Amino acid sequence: MNGRTGGRRLDQIRSVIIETDVAPYAEGSCIISTGATRVLCTASVSTNVPPWREASGAGWVTAEYAMLPRATHTRTRRERSGAKGRTQEIQRLIGRSLRSVTDMKILGLHTVTVDCDVLHADGGTRTASITGACVAVSLAF
Incomplete structure (x- = not known):
């Protein structure tokens, strides 16, 4: 026995499929499947930045992350009063990852907000979200 459900070998990565332009109203969008x-x-572009960012003349990139209630084996309640521990940590990780590879000066006074919504969770939601977020941002421009 290899210890993995689904029969994947220990040295075998999940298959990756990215379907683009799945949300027509978003400037950039994709569904990423990893296994x-x-x-x-989705990436949405707005023509403003947070007030503390205005003087810099540079843009901003931020992210939100959520799991749909039935993305896991048992239904999980939606987070109503703001992001809690794990969700907040993942949102910050996605946002920081995107900002590390984005030239904020090129954005001008624009904010890119990326929403990552887990439709089905079977492991690796953080890395799938970061990769999908990068694709969505690149498609937005």
Whole structure:
């Protein structure tokens, strides 16, 4: 026995499939599938930045992350009063990852908000969200 459900070998990565332009109103969007994990990522561009960012003349990139209530084996309640521990940590990780590879000066006074919504969680939701978010941002421009 190899210890993995689904029969994947220990040295075998999940298959990766990225379907683009899945949300027509978003400037950039994709559904990324890594194995059975599926995440919808959308990038929305607005013509403003947070007040503390205005003087710099540079843009901003931020992210939100959520799991749909039935993305896991048992239904999980939606987070109503703001992001809690794990969710907040993942949102910050996605945002920081995107900011590390984005030239904020080129954005001008624009904010890119990326929403990552887990449709089905079967492991690797963080990495799938980061990869999908990068694709969505690149499609937004």
